[in-house]
Structures are given as C-alpha cells and as structure tokens.
Amino acid sequence: EDKVVQSPLSLVVHEGDTVTLNCSYEVTNFRSLLWYKQEKKAPTFLFMLTSSGIEKKSGRLSSILDKKELSSILNITATQTGDSAIYLCAFHGSSNTGKLIFGQGTTLQVKP
C-alpha cells in the first residue's frame, strides 16, 4: 500500500530559527512529490519535486528529493511568525487520474 509519512508531527521554534521538515514515502509508481502550506484556509502549493532530484527554492524555503532514501525535506531558514502553518507533503502516482496521497502533515508554530 502506498504511504507517505511526515515527521515531526508538530514543532515549536522561535523566530530566526531554521527548521527541517521530513517526508518519506513508499510508493509503487512515483511521478512527483508536492509540498503545500496550509494556514487557516486553503492549502497553497509550495513546490513540486520530480525524480530529477533538482532542488527547488523560493525565498527562505527550499526543498529537495532524495531518491535513494525515498524521502524529501523542506527547509525554512530565518523563520517568521507568518511561517506558522501545517505543512503537507503528498506524492503523485503515475496514473493520469491525478490522485494524491498525503502525509499526516507537520504543524509548525513559530513564536516571536
């Protein structure tokens, strides 16, 4: 059975800290892995990673896929209170129906 596991499930840090969120997967057919950020509203897309292994960056956020370890990390440097959210990881199988399998999510709280 395809599975995505995120760790830690929750994290509390102070502004300015650097955090690393983890996502590991067991899948039969891998197409891509997606990261979303969810505040008190719709999950918003952050990154998509493919088997090319290319690191993706956007400002203080970056993410990379480790094909060998079947995992991905999401790094946030110099955290701000606005980074407080649930971070969701999901993988996309190779079928064309678009089905995503989500992890449980990591709840990040950044304190001033």
Added chain:
Amino acid sequence: DVKVTQSSRYLVKRTGEKVFLECVQDMDHENMFWYRQDPGLGLRLIYFSYDVKMKEKGDIPEGYSVSREKKERFSLILESASTNQTSMYLCASENRGGNIQYFGAGTRLSVL
C-alpha cells in the same frame, strides 16, 4: 489565478440530515477531488472525478456520494449525516495530466 470556491466555510447539521457541499472551479480543469481532513490523519480522498458525469471512489467513500453534472462544479453529498462525518472538507481541482492540485478554502462541517 486558479480559483476553487466552496459554498460554505462553516456548516452545522443534525444527524440524519442530507447535506450538500458545493465546489466550483474557474480554470476549466478536468479533474476534481473531495478530501476530508482530520487531525493526525492528514487529507484522505473521498471521491474524485476526471470528467463530467464520471466519478471514482477514493479511499473513504462510505457514507458519501458525488455529482458532476457540469465541468466546473463538483458536489459532495452526505445522504444521512452522522457525527463521525464531522470534519473539514476540502475540494481541489487539477488539469488532466497536470501535477498540481488547487484547493478551496474548505468547509468545516459539524454534525450534531
């Protein structure tokens, strides 16, 4: 910008009521999805549709049905609401063959 609109942000219903959750997208996407989100469980797929009048069961379809009469609209129906269906419901859409799902703001349903 892709817009996915869910008809209600908060909804309170009584056990046994029939409940309709509506979702509309404005990007002419073929694929649409309904998830429920519960603490510690992440997002779980209820139903999805890859075309008008087409539907596929997701991982937890029991107690739910869906309707897709028009391309832009995907409705989730709880035939007889039960307390264990109290949850956050998220709708998403995606272009066929695309990789990124775009989410609505969610409907928080309480069944009393």
